[in-house]
Amino acid sequence: MADLLLKKGKIVFMDGIREGDVVVNGGKIVEIAADYREEATRVIDCQDKFIFPGVIDAHVHMRVPGTEYKEDFATGSMAAVSGGVTSFLDMPNNVPPIISKKMLTEKRGLADGQSFANYGFFFGATDDNVDEIKRISNVPGIKVYMGQSTGNLIVRKDEVLEQIFSYGKFPVVAHAESQECLTRFAEEYAGSDARSRADFHSVVRPSECAREAVKHVLHLAKKYDARVHIAHASTAEEIDVIRKFKTDKVTCEVTPHHLVFDDTSYEKLGLKLKVNPPIRTRADVEALWAAITDGTVDIVASDHAPHLLSEKDAEYEACPAGIPGVETILPVMLDAVNKGLLNLDRVAQLLSAGPARIFGIKGKGRIEVGYDADLVIIDMDVEKKISNAQMLTKCAWTPWDGMTLKGWPVMTIIGGEVMYESGGGAGGASAGVGKFVSSRRAGELDFLQ
Numbered sequence: 001m002a003d004l005l006l007k008k009g010k011i012v013f014m015d016g017i018r019e020g021d022v023v024v025n026g027g028k029i030v031e032i033a034a035d036y037r038e039e040a041t042r043v044i045d046c047q048d049k050f051i052f053p054g055v056i057d058a059h060v061h062m063r064v065p066g067t068e069y070k071e072d073f074a075t076g077s078m079a080a081v082s083g084g085v086t087s088f089l090d091m092p093n094n095v096p097p098i099i100s101k102k103m104l105t106e107k108r109g110l111a112d113g114q115s116f117a118n119y120g121f122f123f124g125a126t127d128d129n130v131d132e133i134k135r136i137s138n139v140p141g142i143k144v145y146m147g148q149s150t151g152n153l154i155v156r157k158d159e160v161l162e163q164i165f166s167y168g169k170f171p172v173v174a175h176a177e178s179q180e181c182l183t184r185f186a187e188e189y190a191g192s193d194a195r196s197r198a199d200f201h202s203v204v205r206p207s208e209c210a211r212e213a214v215k216h217v218l219h220l221a222k223k224y225d226a227r228v229h230i231a232h233a234s235t236a237e238e239i240d241v242i243r244k245f246k247t248d249k250v251t252c253e254v255t256p257h258h259l260v261f262d263d264t265s266y267e268k269l270g271l272k273l274k275v276n277p278p279i280r281t282r283a284d285v286e287a288l289w290a291a292i293t294d295g296t297v298d299i300v301a302s303d304h305a306p307h308l309l310s311e312k313d314a315e316y317e318a319c320p321a322g323i324p325g326v327e328t329i330l331p332v333m334l335d336a337v338n339k340g341l342l343n344l345d346r347v348a349q350l351l352s353a354g355p356a357r358i359f360g361i362k363g364k365g366r367i368e369v370g371y372d373a374d375l376v377i378i379d380m381d382v383e384k385k386i387s388n389a390q391m392l393t394k395c396a397w398t399p400w401d402g403m404t405l406k407g408w409p410v411m412t413i414i415g416g417e418v419m420y421e422s423g424g425g426a427g428g429a430s431a432g433v434g435k436f437v438s439s440r441r442a443g444e445l446d447f448l449q
């Protein structure tokens, strides 16, 4: 007898939505049937609901090790699961940053047994750790900060960038803001009256700095025929450049906050919206949506970057950049579906199949026989007002506070286990159910289909 039967749901496949039953056994999808007649240990009625492939959030900062007071694997992964995120890929700008094989192993040890969701870890590049990059395995990518952000990870030397691209074993994930350009603008605005403007962060880290960096990495990727992933593209100018260079090896991510907020949003939210790259103009927001429609954008990732409200409530210089988002990424995209901005099967490509493809995660991101039973049940008719008080992230706030979104996950299943039910909290599950997610290497390109 099968462990679990999801009965009569609208199943979200990559090429469309069809009604049927999903049968789960031993943590895997074992059958997809129009009408499954056998018994199962647990049957969940999915009538009028959608069965969606578990979200793989390919860009989060869970703050372990070093700043666990902002987030840890248990709180961050519970927040993730409550929002339909079944796996996450965590960034290396920890304290200390994850820049050696030893630290990577230690970080994995800190996550093992702690997480509700599945997890993988990016590795950080510096000006002098190419040797370490060559020693590691099983990472989804190498994170390259081209400009300074939260933490002190950065690659300043061009010859090092060349070495990283020429190595080519892992995709290079670029935080593309040029440090030279950022420094130029910081100097220009030092002591300027503009510093008191609500949107100063967007003024002092302009579009130009992102465009310069994106151009630079895309030229390098082309030179070495390497795989590059542009993290959090935020401007129309970047999108134009990416569109020109786009191949199977050039991929692009956008965040929910860059798809929703614009530089007028600072009036209400102030420095809570301080984030790198900054919130941009409405024209930029529209360019990102157009790029989602035409396929230039491959994935949406949250860039969940929790900081406490007490830290965000500071003057400009002292306010840390970053906003939380792992538990709102799916509802924000579902609300966009309800508003007619895109289809639900496109959301599944952007949030689930896309990240699995780009980061070489086998057996996840789709509803197919043999795939892991990481699934989300969605009710597209549920409307909920978001509030800071509901948030499960340790930082306990969200820029979506007070907004009403339509379309919510009502149940999250990981490896065939019900991990979360709306109204019911964690469905009897305990931290530690989440497993390490391994990534295939860039050389093994069969997963690119």
Ligand code: DOR
Residues within 6 Å of the ligand: 061, 093, 149, 150, 151, 175, 274, 275, 276, 277, 305, 306, 321, 322, 323
């Ligand atoms: O705003 C940001 N916050 N951008 C980053 O690149 C890092 C992140 C963080 O870790 O807080």
Ligand code: ZN
Residues within 6 Å of the ligand: 059, 060, 061, 091, 303, 305
């Ligand atoms: Zn980030």
